Amino acid sequence: MTNPERDPAEIRAEAGDTTGHIQLVTPREVPLGGPRAMRVRRTLPARHRSLIGAWCFADHYGPDPVAETGGMSVAPHPHTGLQTVSWLFTGEIEHRDSAGNQAMVRPGELNLMTAGRGISHSEISTPDTRELHGVQLWVALPDDARDVGPGFDHYVPPVADGDGWAAQVFLGSLLGQTSPVTTYTPLLGAEVTLAAGTRLDLDVESGFEHGVLVDHGAVDLDGQEVKPGELAYAAPGCASLVLTAHDDARVIVLGGPPFGESIVMWWNFVGRTHEEIVGYRDEWQAQITAAGIVDGRFGVVSDIPPIPAPPLPNARLRSR
Known part of the structure; x- marks a missing residue:
């Protein structure tokens, strides 16, 4: 997924930002684009929380009536230095990328795209999709892996369940389930559903x-109420997290060790310096401003007109 903001802000993530045990992040709405502008709710990055482990971006959308909003129609756009994680609750999206991968994003199935040194891709909801609902997440790649070649993984995690709960673990390990998908830093990613009144103790890496991230239903995390759409952050040091559902609820659980590296994130690029980001933008613009679409760092997806990069801010981009 692209960052659709016309004037995307520079995001500077500082290693070791772990203050406070439970913090709440309130989402902000961002139009995804198109004539009727499907809107997404963004909780990462936020002013006081830019990373959770290597997770650096979280968009939450729907339930979205496609007939009214036009659904998702994201033309080819570039990425560097990250992985995208697509996870749907309802609907279907077609993914195409410049590494030659074509896949359908369906509910309960993980699609993970590794951008590495550079990739471009498109995402378009299918004609039969009536409702679109899910999350789109980005993972920052560590310095020793951020120039790997582009790649793609698809995985359908089994459903684990118990008294009043069910879960699918798409990355890492939780509730006795482990995903086989390889990541470049330790990560946790899971969908958990809870029946009203259920208390679930999660054994996690301290x-x-x-x-x-709460999709629907109100829950408590370690006694802190978290409302639908909010993201609750828990600092390192806990060997367990307690989820209590006030209503039938669905949440996305994310985790990882503090990233330990400073990054600069602007538009669809993750880098380390101002010069890197400027270089990525220049290369993308050079690819798409020749007569149509030409090959380069980001490859070619299709003959669909690609998305041009927005102007850089006047100030120098700074890492921290």
């Missing part, structure tokens, strides 16, 4: 920081 060295991880964690995030709980």
